[in-house]
Amino acid sequence: MPQLFDTYQLKGITLRNRIGVSPMCQYSSHDGVATDWHLVHLGSRAVGGAGLIIAEATAVEARGRISPGDAGIWADKHIEPLQRINQFIKAHGAVPGIQIAHAGRKASSARPWEGDHSLKDEEGGWETIAPSPLAFGNKLWRVPNEMTKEDIQEVQNAFRAAALRALEAGYEWLELHFAHGYLAHSFYSPLANQRKDEYGGSFVNRIRFAIETTQTVREVWSERFPLTARLSCSDWVEGGWTIEDSVELAKKLKIEGVDLIDCSSGFNSPDYKNYPFGAGWQVPFAEKIRHEAEIATAAVGSITSPVQADEIIRNGRADIVLIGREMLRDPYWAYRAAQELHQAEKLLPIQYASGL
Ligand SMILES: CCCCN1C=C(C(N)=O)CCC1
16 A cells, blocks of 8 residues: 555656655746746755656746746747756755646736736736637636637647757656636636537547647657646536546546646636645545546645645555645655654755754
C-alpha cells in the first residue's frame, strides 16, 4: 500500500515522493520573463523536499495572461531563465513541471493584490477571446470577442509551440490548464459556451477544444515525460459541468495520451455559494476519476497536514497530492511532513544533513 514518501513512477519519470507543489500564480514576471523571484520561490520548495515542482500557469500567448504580470512561454526569450530554474530544481532532487495556460475571458485583469478586476485599455488591458461573448461577471466585466475557427487554430498552435519550448526549457512534466474558468474550461462547461458550431452545444462539441488541444500537444511532447491535465471537475452550479462529465472527459483524455488528471474544481462563474470548501474538499473527485476512468490522479485543495496527505495516498484516493497555500506558508512543508511521518533523514540536502 503506497504512502506519502514512496517514490512514484509515471512514464520515464520517478518522483522521490508523492508530494507536488501545486502551480500557483506569482504575477511577478515582466512580459512573461522569469526572474530571481521565481528561482528562489520554486527552488526553495525543491530544497524543501517536494518531489514535483509545478511552475505557475504560464501563458501560451500574451493575450492569454490572467494579468500583465503572468509568466509566459510564448516566445523563445522565455526559455533561458526557465532553464536556469529547472537545472536548480533537478540538482536538488525534484522534477520540474509546468502548467501551460490560456486565461480566455478571465484575461486582461489586475493582480489579486491590485483588485482582481478587468483592466481598461488605458490601464494596460487588452482585448480578450473566448468561446462566446460572455463576460465572467462581477469585477471581470470585460466582454471577450467570440473566437473564430482561425482564433481556435491559432491558440492550439500556441499550445503546441509552448510544449516545444517547455521541452527546451528542461521541464519533465507538462500540465494543460483546463480548469478554473480559463479558456478550455469555458469551452467544455455549458455556463460560458453558447456556440452553435462544432465547438458548442453537445458534450462532444464542448470538449472538442480540450481534445484537439491535447492532440496538438501530444504530437510534440516527449513520450518519456508525463502529459497531464488539470480539470475543474465540477462547476458547483445547477446546469453546469459535473463530476460525471469529468469522468467521461478523463476517459477521452486518457485515450488521447494524457497520463494523469489533476482534479480541481470551480471558478467558471462568480457564484461560489455552493462550494463545500474545507479540508480535502476536492479529494472525492480524484478518487472517483482514478477508479472510474482508470487514470492516475492528483488530489489538490486544502490538503494541509502530513497525516491527511498520507491517508489520501494510502487509501488509493489519488496517486500524488498537490500542496498549494500550505507550501506558500512553508516552503519546507515536505521536509516537515517527513519529520512528522518519521521519514526525514533521506530528504535533507547534503549541505544541511552533514551539518546536523
Ligand atoms: C484555488 C484556485 C483559486 C482560483 N485561482 C486560480 C488560479 C489559477 N491560475 O488557476 C489563479 C487565481 C486563483
